[in-house]
Amino acid sequence: MTVSAGPTAATHVVHPAEVPGHLVPAGATPIVRATAIEKYFARNQVLRGCSMTVFPRETVTILGRSGSGKSTFLRCLNFLEEPSAGTVEIDEVAVHAMPMGGRSKEHRDQIRHLRLHASMVFQEFNLFPHLSVIGNLIEAPVHVKHVPKAEAIELAEVYLEKVGLIDKRNEYPARLSGGQRQRVAIARALTMEPKILLFDEPTSALDPSLVGEVLKVMESLAHEGRTMIVVTHEMQFAREAADRVYYMHDGAFAEIGPPERVIDDPQDERTREFLARFLGSSGKPPRGAAAAAVVESVPNA
Amino acid sequence: MTSLAARAANQQLGDQIIAADRSRSRRWRVQFLIAWAIIVAALVAFVLITINLDTDFIAKWLPFILTGVPITIFVSFASIALAVVLAILGALGRLSPNPYLNALASFYVSFFRGTPLLLQIFFIYFALPQMGIVLPEVPTGIIALGLNYGAYMTEVFRSGIQAVPHGQTEAALSLGMTARTTFRRIIVPQAFRIVTPAIGNDFIAMLKDSSLVSVISVHELLYQAQVAGRPNHKSMQTLLIAAIVYWILTIVFSFFQARLERRQAVGDRARVVG
Numbered sequence: 001m002t003v004s005a006g007p008t009a010a011t012h013v014v015h016p017a018e019v020p021g022h023l024v025p026a027g028a029t030p031i032v033r034a035t036a037i038e039k040y041f042a043r044n045q046v047l048r049g050c051s052m053t054v055f056p057r058e059t060v061t062i063l064g065r066s067g068s069g070k071s072t073f074l075r076c077l078n079f080l081e082e083p084s085a086g087t088v089e090i091d092e093v094a095v096h097a098m099p100m101g102g103r104s105k106e107h108r109d110q111i112r113h114l115r116l117h118a119s120m121v122f123q124e125f126n127l128f129p130h131l132s133v134i135g136n137l138i139e140a141p142v143h144v145k146h147v148p149k150a151e152a153i154e155l156a157e158v159y160l161e162k163v164g165l166i167d168k169r170n171e172y173p174a175r176l177s178g179g180q181r182q183r184v185a186i187a188r189a190l191t192m193e194p195k196i197l198l199f200d201e202p203t204s205a206l207d208p209s210l211v212g213e214v215l216k217v218m219e220s221l222a223h224e225g226r227t228m229i230v231v232t233h234e235m236q237f238a239r240e241a242a243d244r245v246y247y248m249h250d251g252a253f254a255e256i257g258p259p260e261r262v263i264d265d266p267q268d269e270r271t272r273e274f275l276a277r278f279l280g281s282s283g284k285p286p287r288g289a290a291a292a293a294v295v296e297s298v299p300n301a
Numbered sequence: 302m303t304s305l306a307a308r309a310a311n312q313q314l315g316d317q318i319i320a321a322d323r324s325r326s327r328r329w330r331v332q333f334l335i336a337w338a339i340i341v342a343a344l345v346a347f348v349l350i351t352i353n354l355d356t357d358f359i360a361k362w363l364p365f366i367l368t369g370v371p372i373t374i375f376v377s378f379a380s381i382a383l384a385v386v387l388a389i390l391g392a393l394g395r396l397s398p399n400p401y402l403n404a405l406a407s408f409y410v411s412f413f414r415g416t417p418l419l420l421q422i423f424f425i426y427f428a429l430p431q432m433g434i435v436l437p438e439v440p441t442g443i444i445a446l447g448l449n450y451g452a453y454m455t456e457v458f459r460s461g462i463q464a465v466p467h468g469q470t471e472a473a474l475s476l477g478m479t480a481r482t483t484f485r486r487i488i489v490p491q492a493f494r495i496v497t498p499a500i501g502n503d504f505i506a507m508l509k510d511s512s513l514v515s516v517i518s519v520h521e522l523l524y525q526a527q528v529a530g531r532p533n534h535k536s537m538q539t540l541l542i543a544a545i546v547y548w549i550l551t552i553v554f555s556f557f558q559a560r561l562e563r564r565q566a567v568g569d570r571a572r573v574v575g
Binding site for chain 1: 466468469471472473474475476477478479482486487490491494
């Protein structure tokens with residue numbers, strides 16, 4: 001079942017499979033509406049009209065092979081990648097793709113609105129190496145939201161506590177392990193108090209032994225009702241923490257649904273093939289499948 | 302199965318290895334210093350044997366030559382400050398999407414790197430007066446050195462800014478920073494750290510190139526040495542003094558540069574501590 005709208009579709013249609021009946025009362029307002037997102041790199045089309053609807057307090061994971069376009073889609077949501085066509089709406093501000101330039105002041109303000117409400121956690125952490133851990137956390141609150149410094153520090157400490165790194169407060173990123181860096185990056189995203197969190201393969205650059213500590217933090221965030229969109233290869237996380245799974249194939253969402261359906265009983269031939277590679281041919285996960293899924297190291301398109 | 306005795310033996314071996322490493326590096330340092338001392342002693346002996354050093358002459362003229370030192374230092378500092386400002390503007394221009402600013406900056410770099418520094422000094426001092434622009438010697442020297450070094454440093458600053466990984470910009474933007482805040486708070490501090498060694502290098506080069514302004518009779522170190530030496534036919538003495546003073550100045554400033562770089566390396570300490 002393909003949910004991609006036609007390239008010219010302007011109105012956002014929520015597909016029945018997208019409505020998480022068990023979570024959200026009928027008529028709830030989605031917090032994210034991405035409509036018919038297309039992306040070209042030169043003449044190469046990597047996104048072929050992807051739409052997504054996310055409701056508050058949901059955790060959505062995007063699965064798919066490397067190069068299927070899942071990271072590009074995520075990066076289009078906050079315009080780190082400028083979509084070639086389509087509309088992204090976060091918290092009732094809709095931003096249209098303007099690929100032909102014409103970056104008006106208004107358009108730039110809209111993009112900033114998206115980014116202020118959707119913080120991103122990157123595969124490569126991207127902590128600021130010239131700032132201490134606490135400096136990384138207060139940089140944006142102080143210089144973007146103009147929160148008083150003392151207040152920002154207090155808030156930062158709350159989130160450092162949450163990711164279990166309050167004792168690394170004054171350390172510099174270079175002194176931290178990969179897992180610790182990613183937890184700091186998550187805390188940094190949280191200090192902006194965004195409406196949604198975007199995770200771009202947050203464990204793919206990590207040593208397998210450090211994946212667990214990051215997933216634990218992410219799971220606890222999912223359970224406390226944060227709205228999250230997670231691009232990942234961690235099947236275990238998708239199965240246990242996600243409310244819904246989007247399976248992307250070749251630039252379009254091939255299958256959408258709750259994890260127990262998409263992962264354990266996929267309807268689409270392509271999803272089945274993909275999962276068979278990860279989980280073994282039975283479709284049932286062997287023990288430790290999640291750890292095995294870490295192997296993918298090719299940076300995705 | 303590590304018994305207590307085995308562990309003690311391990312510890313002992315470890316201590317011995319550390320001690321051996323230390324004495325090796327101490328021996329290396331001693332040999333290094335001895336070699337230096339031999340080279341310097343040989344040079345001094347050569348000078349003493351070949352010429353009559355005339356200590357009375359040196360004692361008489363040394364204070365006069367040293368009056369050039371503050372001028373040399375002042376010209377160098379003023380010029381490097383001007384060069385840094387020009388280089389920041391130049392780098393911003395070279396990275397600007399605006400074609401006019403970019404062209405202006407690229408012309409600046411091309412022209413001032415493409416012509417000799419000495420010619421630029423002459424030009425400002427001797428040619429500009431034809432256009433009615435007459436500048437005193439010291440400002441002329443500072444402007445020429447600043448413009449010339451600014452052109453070289455523009456390229457250094459540009460590459461320093463470009464050397465900051467793109468992920469840093471993405472992280473800053475995704476936290477809602479504007480392009481301006483990202484540049485000021487995230488890119489510049491990291492770029493500055495990348496280019497500090499190059500700035501220090503350029504400063505030390507400039508300390509010596511400042512001697513070129515002696516041609517327009519700025520009373521700096523080399524000029525004073527020439528004034529003292531030439532009429533008395535003692536250029537060997539006065540130029541040697543000037544050489545040693547320049548040398549000492551570069552050693553002193555290299556030391557401060559190394560300290561600054563160590564201080565800036567706090568963020569990278571993991572590499573040092575391991």
